[in-house]
Every structure is written in structure tokens, then in C-alpha cells.
Amino acid sequence: MDLLLHLSIVIAIYSIFALSLNIEVGYTGLFNFGHVAFFAIGAYTSALLTLQGVPFSLSMIAGIGFAGAAGFLIGIPSLKLQGDYFGIATLGFAEIVRMILQNQVAWTKGPMGLPGITRPELFSWRFDTLPEYLVLALGAAILTFLVIGFLTLSPFGRVLKAIRDDETAAAILGKNAFACKMKSFVIGSLFAGLAGVLWAHYITFISPGDFTLTETILVLLIVVLGGKGTLLGPVVGAVVLIFFQESLRFLRLPPEWSSILGPLQQMVFGLILVLLMIFRPEGLIREKGKEKIDRD
Amino acid sequence: MKKLVVIASVVSLLVWFSVAPVRAAEDIKIGAAFALSGSIAVYGEGFKKCVDLAVEEINAKGGIKGKKIEIVYEDNKSNPKDCVTAVRKLITVDKVPVIFGPAGSSNFMAAAPVAQESKVVMLSAQGTAEKLTQAGKYIFRIIPSNSKQGQRLAKMAFDMGYRKLPVMYINNDWGLDLKDGFVTSFKKMGGVVTDIIPFDEKKTDYRTELLRANRGNPKAIVNLTYINEGAVQFKQAYEMGVKTQWLCGSAARAPKMVELAGKAAEGIMGTYPSVVQDTKAYQAFKAAYKKKYGDDKIPIFGDYNYDLVYLTARAIEKGGYTAEGIRKAMPAASKGYKGVTGDKTFDKDRGMQKADIGIWIVKNGKIEDYKK
Amino acid sequence: MDSLPYYLQTVLNGVLAGCIYALFAMGLTLIYGVLNFVNFAHGELIMWGAYFLFLAISEPFALPLYAAIPVALVITALLGAAMDFAVFRPLRQANRLTLLIAAIGLSFFLRNAAQLFWGAEVQTYGFEIRQGYQWFGLYLTPQQLAIIVISVICIIGVYLLFFKSRMGKSMRALADNLDLARISGIHTERTILSAWVISSLLAGVGGILLALDTNLNPEMGVTNLIKAFAATLIGGVGNIWGALAGGIIIGLAENIAVLFISPGYKDAVAFVIMVLILLVRPYVVIGERRD
Known part of the structure; x- marks a missing residue:
């Protein structure tokens, strides 16, 4: 039962993480390959502050705020870039963040990581046990879902999609593409920060090794598998992917196979991605009004 | 479209529940959250070989009070997140009272709070970080700290x-x-x-x-x-x-x-948590390893993992097959116990009291103990 | 070691690393130019190129090096062509994100396939280690000399091919406008195929040189590919000379930086330069091609 609770918490946190990426990738067409950086900033900020005795409510806000501020700063130079090269710029940014976490030992304890992060306490409620934490994580996930749902269904959401589909046309119609992209990027970063905060206080130990490119790719996978540019897609993606991964543990295969099974599983992963892109690039849930794939 | 989602979820749930383990209750199960895939899988494979060797030997001699030891391996994929999942799975699904923890100090330290909270004993055979065992009294290590x-x-x-x-x-x-x-x-x-x-x-x-x-x-x-x-x-x-x-x-x-x-x-020279290799015990271990795997290249920290099994078996024998029993019996079981890697007595921080640190040197393409 | 050779050796190290990055970046930028997407799986071509040579020189084939290298390169080129045929050809009309994710998937697949066959352990070609030649206090091994010479040859080769041959002309036309090129009677598929073959050959050569100089492991491609990304960005999108320059700049900068800052930040150097260039000269990378 605890395992199921644990996985549900992981799914809830990854849903937030994926929802936050989806607003950038799915709705605005920003290929953010450094999304994990904002997750890391949220996690580290909140963890370091609570370890200094700052109450969770404040450190959570700081974590989210720092992530958003970082999004704003990195957005200034990189949002001018087109498509894939925006991706590479953000990827580089994420690497820089990870290296700071790794090398500024005086602040972050470097590769030793931060042990003993406390479980949160909000308005005199302690979220200590698994079911309690699940309530917190689910609550945050639902909140994220509602906020992002509200934003994307609003006129602002339609502008984002217009920019994604044809930036020049949107600009001609008088929309400030850069400002809109910046808003989308900052909102994505804020929620990634939230996911990071929840992650740090759940796992209670973080180290720079948790925040690598692999993590970004996993969450990108979740978004694409579930259906980018849809509200429900990232959630469905998180559920399916994490359950699929973990269900392999229950196949009761002999441990000798593990050395083969590990890479084999990753191979299957890669293959699914490729096949998905060839046969169903829109993911499990298809975006409304997007029946045909268009070339940009 | 929705059909697809439903089918996918149903399939994963089915796989989830249908293959839940059914096994003989009388075996003594020990969890092992090893790196069997991922970046440090090279190490994990070596540990596993030595653990298997020790288990085979103990079982051949009649197991623990007649019960056979069985190791439940769980892949920790060499990253902290999956370490936590693997340990959770061992605790909740396999219900083991004692776990051999992940290699790599940060991986181990990510999983240690889970074991501590669930009141399950977790041991490390190769974690050398200073604060490794600070998560609580259920966490032990049998290797000297850095x-x-x-x-x-x-x-x-x-x-x-x-x-x-x-x-x-x-x-x-x-x-x-x-x-x-x-x-x-x-x-x-x-x-x-x-x-x-x-x-x-x-x-x-x-x-x-x-x-x-x-x-x-x-x-x-x-x-x-x-x-x-x-x-x-x-x-x-x-x-x-x-x-x-x-x-x-x-x-x-x-x-x-x-x-x-x-x-x-x-x-090249260096230090290492020493294992006096010319003892009878070590030679016997080496011979047994060679017999089973055909070469005498003992994997790094393999000998510690080998000792880990024996020490855990001693604790289970003394304290019974419960987490509480094992935890309480650990200090007594370790006191004066000489494994192939030397004296395994625990200190108050559940680390090694005696630290035999030796010096190695590469001579003629072989690693030897340095003698002045 | 007194000061001058100390710095000169650092510059030499930088050039060596830069040559490798440049070879990777050129292959990457070639595909980008023609097909308009970043081939994440390029790192796996690098790695497989090195492993193909490993396969050819070890039992049961045990080919001598001069025979094994062409064999390995041909197989790498075939792999590149196969990648295109199986994955990217069906996706010719797809949008960039789709292509990108397919490439990431392919990269996962190929990397783990290598791990399945050879394990995560490091392998070596097993040639005897030799002390480098010493010139004016600088050390240079035959492998390193080969890296520099072969890189120069590859660069000249790519230049001739791209700017002096019919094939190159077609490629450039394709890069400018796919539909227009098709209408003008250029065999688009054949041209794309040759771009893949050249890109794979560059990857294979780079991978083999890297492995000759160091070791082989399944992640050797990815770790260097990220630098190659930065190199293409610094040099300008889809620009062959830019890729070359970007590679050398990164190689030099990160090696020189190691002498002055904490080497823990070595990898950050490439990205910091990248961000600085974005801030100072954003137009370099807004997507125009300036061949």
C-alpha cells in the first residue's frame, strides 16, 4: 500500500512538472530542454531555507519565486532564439545551474547533497506520513491543473497557440510575441519550481545528481506521450509512464537479467518514442482542432 | 481516444496486481537494492556475485536455523529516485526486515530515511561518506568512513x-x-x-x-x-x-x-579500507569465488558485500527474523566478528570501530599490498 | 615545466579537444542545414562508429587497423542511412518537435543497444601506451597528431564537397528551400541521403579518433555532443565554418579556463560563452544562414 501511495505522490509531483512544461512546449512551442533547472532551483531554495529554520510556507514561496525569477533572467537572451536553438540554450543554462549546485560547496554542500530536509508544515498542518503528503501533493497538482487550465482556455492561451502556430502572423495582428513567450516561460518556471519544492520535501534528500538532462527528457516524454497542447495530456502521460516503468518490477524476472533488462527497457522506451512520433505524434490525447500535422 | 487511455491504464494495473509475488513463507528474505542498471551498474554486478556466493555457502551449510536465505534483488537504476522506489518496494511488497542498501553515498542517503521511517534495517557495504548513517538507528555500515x-x-x-x-x-x-x-x-x-x-x-x-x-x-x-x-x-x-x-x-x-x-x-600507490589478504578466511573466500565464477578478480568491495551477508545472517540468528530483532542484535553480532575484511565491530554511530586502512601499489601490472 | 610550455601545452590540449568538437559539430550542422532539425542521435553515431572499429579489430574478425577503419566507417555510414530510412524519412513533413523527439528516442535506443552488447564498462582498443614526442617542451602523441591532421583533411573535404561539387550545390539548395529545390529538379532524397552519409562519416571519424586517444564507453557520444551543440550555436546555425570555429573556441576556452578557475566549472565555460554570444550578438543565431 505504501508503495502505491509513494507512486501516487511521485505521479502527482511529476504531473505538476509536466503541466508546467506543457504550457511552454505544448501551448507556446518553446522547446525547453533545461526545464529541470527550474525544478532544481525550487528544490534547492526551499530545502536550504528550511534547513536554516525558515518556515515551510515562506521557503516554498521563495522556491517558486526564485524559479520564476530565473526563468525571467534566462528568458531575456534565449527567447530571441528560434526553435531548436532555444532548446540548446536552455539546455546549457540547466547545465550551468547543475554545475553551480555541484561546485558552490559552501552554499549547497555540493555533491554531498542535502540530507534531513524536513517534511512541510502549513497553517499548523503537518504533512508527515505518506497519506498526508499525498493530500498535499494532490492538492498542489489540482491547483496547478486549474490555474493552467484557466490560463490556457483564456484569450491568453489562444494567443500563445497563435504564436506557436505562426509567430509572424501573431505579430502582425498586434500581439507582442516576445512578451507572451516570456509570460508563458515564467509561468512554466514557477510551476516547475513548485514541483521541485514538493519533491525536495518529499524525498528529504537532494543532490545535484538528481537534476540532469535525463530528468528533462523524462518529463518531456510524459508531455509528448500524454498529448502536448492538451490540458489532460501531461497528467495521463505521468500516470501511464510511471506505472509502466514500475510495473516491470513486478514481472519477477530473475535478477541476472537486470543487467540486460535495464538497457533493454530503455531501448523499448526509445523505440516507443520513435514509433509514437511516426504513427501518433500528437500523443495519447489529441489536441482539438489539430487533426493534421503541419510543417513549420 | 479515451479508449486507448483506458486500455493503457487497465493493462498497467493488471500487470501491477496479477504478478504480485507469491512465495514460500518459510524462507528468510533479505532485500538488496543494488545498481543493476544505470551508470554504476558495473559495481552492482560485482556486489551481486559476492552476495550470491555467501548466500550459497550459508544455505549449503543449512541456512539460518534450518531456513534458507533468499535475496530479493531490486534494481535501483543508479539514481536516487529509483533507489527510494526500490527500497519502498522491498519494504511494502516483499516485506523484508533488512535491506542491503544502494552503493554510492548519495543514493544510499536518499533511501536511508525511508528505511528509518519504516523501521527496517538498512546496511551499506561500501558507503564511505561521513554522514552516511545519520538518518537513524536502523542504518549501519561495515566499511570505515572517509x-x-x-x-x-x-x-x-x-x-x-x-x-x-x-x-x-x-x-x-x-x-x-x-x-x-x-x-x-x-x-x-x-x-x-x-x-x-x-x-x-x-x-x-x-x-x-x-x-x-x-x-x-x-x-x-x-x-x-x-x-x-x-x-x-x-x-x-x-x-x-x-x-x-x-x-x-x-x-x-x-x-x-x-x-x-x-x-x-x-x-601508483593508494590507501584502501584494508583487507589483510593473506588470512585463511580471505584465501578461502578467494578460492570459493574462483570456483564459482572462474576467475580470481574479486570485484571492488565484493569482499565487503560477502561479509555483509554473513554478518546479517549472524544478527538474524541472534535476534530473530524481525527488523527490531536484527537491529538490536547487530552490535552484539558484530562484536569481535572477524569477516574476510577484518573486525566488523560497530561503533556508537553504527559504523566501523576498527579501521584497518592498508596501502596498495601497482607492481608489474598487479595490485599488491605495499610492504616497506 | 616552466611557464611558456605550460601555456602552450594547454593551447595544444584546447586545439585537440576543439578538433573533436568541431568534427561533431560539423556533422550536426550539416543535417541541420539540410533537414532543419537538431539530430540528437548524432552522439550515438559517434559512439557506434568507435564501437564498430572495436568490433572489427577484436575476435573473431581481428582485422588490422588499416582495414578495420574503412570497414567501421562504411558501417557507420550505413547506420546513418538506416536511421534516415527508418525514422526520419517517414517524418519528412513532420514539425520540428516531432523530429526532435524521434531523434531523442533513437538516441536512447542506440545508446542502450550498445550497453546491451558491450556493457557499461569502459573498453579500450588496447594499443600500447606511448609517451608522446617532445617538441620544444610540448608533448604530442601519434594519435593526437592524427586527430589534428585528419580533422584538417575532413574540413577540407567537406569544404570541397559542399562548395565545389554538384552534390554540395544541391545540398545548399535544399537547405535554402526544400520545395523550390524539388521543383528545380534536384533529387531531394538522394541529396538528403548523401548528407546523412557525410554526417555519419564525420561522426565515425570523430568517434574513432576520440576512442583511439582515450577509451570507449556507451556515453562517449552524448557527453561530447552537448559541447557540439554549443559549438554550432556559437558558430551560427547551419554554418559549416561556424561549427568549426565554435568547436575550436570551446576547446580552447575550456582548457585555458581550467588553469585559472576551479576545474569543476570546466563544462560551464562552453555554455557561458554561448550565453554571452547570445547577449552580445543575438543576430548570429536567429536562424539566417550565412554560407
Whole structure:
């Protein structure tokens, strides 16, 4: 039962993480390959502050705020870039963040990581046990879902999609593409920060090794598998992917196979991605009004 | 569309529940959250071999009070997130009261709070970070911590007459911790550390880092490196004509490193949590390993994992097959117990009281114990 | 070691690393130019190129090196062509994100396939280690000399091919406008195929040189590919000379930086330069091609 609770918490946190990426990738067409950086900033900020005795409510806000501020700063130079090269710029940014976490030992304890992060306490409620934490994580996930749902269904959401589909046309119609992209990027970063905060206080130990490119790719996978540019897609993606991964543990295969099974599983992963892109690039849930794939 | 989602969820749930384990209740199950895939899978495979060997031996002799030991392996995929999942799964699904924890200090420390909270004993055979066992009283380790090795390394360097030397270290939990241990001790002895050079894991080019370390041709360079990184570094240093005495830590002490670096590895020295290899027990272990696997290249920390099984078996025998019993019996079971890796008595921090740190040297392409 | 050779050796190390990055970046930028997407799986071509040579020189084939290298390169080129045929050809009309994710998937697949066959352990070609030649206090091994010479040859080769041959002309036309090129009677598929073959050959050569100089492991491609990304960005999108310059700049900068800052930040150097260039000269990378 605890395992199921644990996985549900992981799914809830990854849903937030994926929802936050989806607003950038799915709705605005920003290929953010450094999304994990904002997750890391949220996690580290909140963890370091609570370890200094700052109450969770404040450190959570700081974590989210720092992530958003970082999004704003990195957005200034990189949002001018087109498509894939925006991706590479953000990827580089994420690497820089990870290296700071790794090398500024005086602040972050470097590769030793931060042990003993406390479980949160909000308005005199302690979220200590698994079911309690699940309530917190689910609550945050639902909140994220509602906020992002509200934003994307609003006129602002339609502008984002217009920019994604044809930036020049949107600009001609008088929309400030850069400002809109910046808003989308900052909102994505804020929620990634939230996911990071929840992650740090759940796992209670973080180290720079948790925040690598692999993590970004996993969450990108979740978004694409579930259906980018849809509200429900990232959630469905998180559920399916994490359950699929973990269900392999229950196949009761002999441990000798593990050395083969590990890479084999990753191979299957890669293959699914490729096949998905060839046969169903829109993911499990298809975006409304997007029946045909268009070339940009 | 919705159909697809429904089908996918149903399938994963079905797989989830249908294959829930049904097994003989009388076996003694021990969990092992090892790295069987991912970046440090090379180590995990070696640990597993030695654990299997010990289990086979114990079971051949009648197990623990007639019950056979069975190890439930769970892949921790070499990353903290999956370490937590693997340990959770072992605790809740397999319901084991004792777990052999993940290798890699940061992986272990990510999982340790889970074991502590669930009141399940978790042991480490190779975690050397200073704070490894701080998560609580259910967490043990049977290998000396880095500070003890750092002290020994500093003393060795000092005894060999080196007063000024640069330090290179691999920029991860192990490297940083050992570097701190070394630098503190070396400075206390009156030595001077001329430069500190962290380097990244898994790179192919360390030439400029080596060049910087070698600036001013120091007589010795401390290089706290791993197998692969070490092999690349010693090779590149050799090519660049670096002539110095390399002083390493335990993680480079592997036949694989010597094999990869070839003659560039000749003469390298280092410290390691020592295992007196000419004891009867160690020779017997080596022979048994050779018999089972056909070669006598004992994997790095394999001997510790071997001891881990025996020690755990002793604790289960003494305290019964419950987490509480094992935890309470651990200190008594370990007291004066001599495994193949020496005295395993726990100290108050559930680490090793006796730290036999030895010195290794590469001679004629083989790793030997250094004798003056 | 006194000061001058110390710095000169660092510059040499930088050039060596830069040559490797440049070879990777050129292959990457070639595909980008023609097909307009970043081939994440390029790192796996690099790695497989090195492993193909490993396969050819070890039992049961045990070919001598001069025979094994062409064999390995041909197989790498075939792999590149197969990648295109199986994955990217069906996706010719797809949008960039789709292509990108397919490439990431392919990269996962190929990397883990290598791990399945050879394990995560490091392998070596097993040639004897030799001390480098010493010139004016600088050390240079035959492998390193080969890296520089072969890189120069590859660069000249790519230049001739791209700017002096019919094939190159077609490629450039395709890069400018796919539909227009098709209408003008250029065999688009054949041209794309040759771009893949050249890109794979560059990857294979780079991978083999890298492995000759160091070791082989399944992640050797990815770790260097990220630098190659930065190199293409610094040099300008889809620009062959830019890729070359970007590679050398990164190689030099990160090696020189190691002498002055904490080497823990070595990898950050490339990205910091990248961000600085974005801030100072954003137009370099807004997507125009300036061949």
C-alpha cells in the first residue's frame, strides 16, 4: 500500500512538472530542454531555507519565486532564439545551474547533497506520513491543473497557440510575441519550481545528481506521450509512464537479467518514442482542432 | 481516444496486481537494492556475485536455523529516485526486515530515511561518506568512513616525505568527502596543499587538469579518482611525460583500472579500507569465488558485500527474523566478528570501530599490498 | 615545466579537444542545414562508429587497423542511412518537435543497444601506451597528431564537397528551400541521403579518433555532443565554418579556463560563452544562414 501511495505522490509531483512544461512546449512551442533547472532551483531554495529554520510556507514561496525569477533572467537572451536553438540554450543554462549546485560547496554542500530536509508544515498542518503528503501533493497538482487550465482556455492561451502556430502572423495582428513567450516561460518556471519544492520535501534528500538532462527528457516524454497542447495530456502521460516503468518490477524476472533488462527497457522506451512520433505524434490525447500535422 | 487511455491504464494495473509475488513463507528474505542498471551498474554486478556466493555457502551449510536465505534483488537504476522506489518496494511488497542498501553515498542517503521511517534495517557495504548513517538507528555500515581513510592517506604522504602536494579529486560525494578528510589531516600534520583540482566524472580528456596539477613538477600528486577516470588520467599523464608519485584512494584500486591504463599505472600507490589478504578466511573466500565464477578478480568491495551477508545472517540468528530483532542484535553480532575484511565491530554511530586502512601499489601490472 | 610550455601545452590540449568538437559539430550542422532539425542521435553515431572499429579489430574478425577503419566507417555510414530510412524519412513533413523527439528516442535506443552488447564498462582498443614526442617542451602523441591532421583533411573535404561539387550545390539548395529545390529538379532524397552519409562519416571519424586517444564507453557520444551543440550555436546555425570555429573556441576556452578557475566549472565555460554570444550578438543565431 505504501508503495502505491509513494507512486501516487511521485505521479502527482511529476504531473505538476509536466503541466508546467506543457504550457511552454505544448501551448507556446518553446522547446525547453533545461526545464529541470527550474525544478532544481525550487528544490534547492526551499530545502536550504528550511534547513536554516525558515518556515515551510515562506521557503516554498521563495522556491517558486526564485524559479520564476530565473526563468525571467534566462528568458531575456534565449527567447530571441528560434526553435531548436532555444532548446540548446536552455539546455546549457540547466547545465550551468547543475554545475553551480555541484561546485558552490559552501552554499549547497555540493555533491554531498542535502540530507534531513524536513517534511512541510502549513497553517499548523503537518504533512508527515505518506497519506498526508499525498493530500498535499494532490492538492498542489489540482491547483496547478486549474490555474493552467484557466490560463490556457483564456484569450491568453489562444494567443500563445497563435504564436506557436505562426509567430509572424501573431505579430502582425498586434500581439507582442516576445512578451507572451516570456509570460508563458515564467509561468512554466514557477510551476516547475513548485514541483521541485514538493519533491525536495518529499524525498528529504537532494543532490545535484538528481537534476540532469535525463530528468528533462523524462518529463518531456510524459508531455509528448500524454498529448502536448492538451490540458489532460501531461497528467495521463505521468500516470501511464510511471506505472509502466514500475510495473516491470513486478514481472519477477530473475535478477541476472537486470543487467540486460535495464538497457533493454530503455531501448523499448526509445523505440516507443520513435514509433509514437511516426504513427501518433500528437500523443495519447489529441489536441482539438489539430487533426493534421503541419510543417513549420 | 479515451479508449486507448483506458486500455493503457487497465493493462498497467493488471500487470501491477496479477504478478504480485507469491512465495514460500518459510524462507528468510533479505532485500538488496543494488545498481543493476544505470551508470554504476558495473559495481552492482560485482556486489551481486559476492552476495550470491555467501548466500550459497550459508544455505549449503543449512541456512539460518534450518531456513534458507533468499535475496530479493531490486534494481535501483543508479539514481536516487529509483533507489527510494526500490527500497519502498522491498519494504511494502516483499516485506523484508533488512535491506542491503544502494552503493554510492548519495543514493544510499536518499533511501536511508525511508528505511528509518519504516523501521527496517538498512546496511551499506561500501558507503564511505561521513554522514552516511545519520538518518537513524536502523542504518549501519561495515566499511570505515572517509575521514579515517583521509587520515591514513595524509599520514602515508607525510611518511613518504611529501610536504607540499596538489590534490585532484573526482567531483562527487565520495571524492569531495575524502578530499576534505585528507586535506584536514594533511594540514594538521603541517603539510601544504598547493592546489585543489576537482574534475568531472566520465570525461575523456583530463589533460589540462593534469597539467595544472603537475605545475612545478611536484614529487607527488594526490588523485582521488575512480576506475575509468583514473585509467584515462594516468594514460594521459604518461603521454605528457608527467613523472610523479600518484597517491590514490580506494576507488581506483581495481584490476580493471590497471588493465585499462597499462604501464601508465605502474607504481601508483593508494590507501584502501584494508583487507589483510593473506588470512585463511580471505584465501578461502578467494578460492570459493574462483570456483564459482572462474576467475580470481574479486570485484571492488565484493569482499565487503560477502561479509555483509554473513554478518546479517549472524544478527538474524541472534535476534530473530524481525527488523527490531536484527537491529538490536547487530552490535552484539558484530562484536569481535572477524569477516574476510577484518573486525566488523560497530561503533556508537553504527559504523566501523576498527579501521584497518592498508596501502596498495601497482607492481608489474598487479595490485599488491605495499610492504616497506 | 616552466611557464611558456605550460601555456602552450594547454593551447595544444584546447586545439585537440576543439578538433573533436568541431568534427561533431560539423556533422550536426550539416543535417541541420539540410533537414532543419537538431539530430540528437548524432552522439550515438559517434559512439557506434568507435564501437564498430572495436568490433572489427577484436575476435573473431581481428582485422588490422588499416582495414578495420574503412570497414567501421562504411558501417557507420550505413547506420546513418538506416536511421534516415527508418525514422526520419517517414517524418519528412513532420514539425520540428516531432523530429526532435524521434531523434531523442533513437538516441536512447542506440545508446542502450550498445550497453546491451558491450556493457557499461569502459573498453579500450588496447594499443600500447606511448609517451608522446617532445617538441620544444610540448608533448604530442601519434594519435593526437592524427586527430589534428585528419580533422584538417575532413574540413577540407567537406569544404570541397559542399562548395565545389554538384552534390554540395544541391545540398545548399535544399537547405535554402526544400520545395523550390524539388521543383528545380534536384533529387531531394538522394541529396538528403548523401548528407546523412557525410554526417555519419564525420561522426565515425570523430568517434574513432576520440576512442583511439582515450577509451570507449556507451556515453562517449552524448557527453561530447552537448559541447557540439554549443559549438554550432556559437558558430551560427547551419554554418559549416561556424561549427568549426565554435568547436575550436570551446576547446580552447575550456582548457585555458581550467588553469585559472576551479576545474569543476570546466563544462560551464562552453555554455557561458554561448550565453554571452547570445547577449552580445543575438543576430548570429536567429536562424539566417550565412554560407
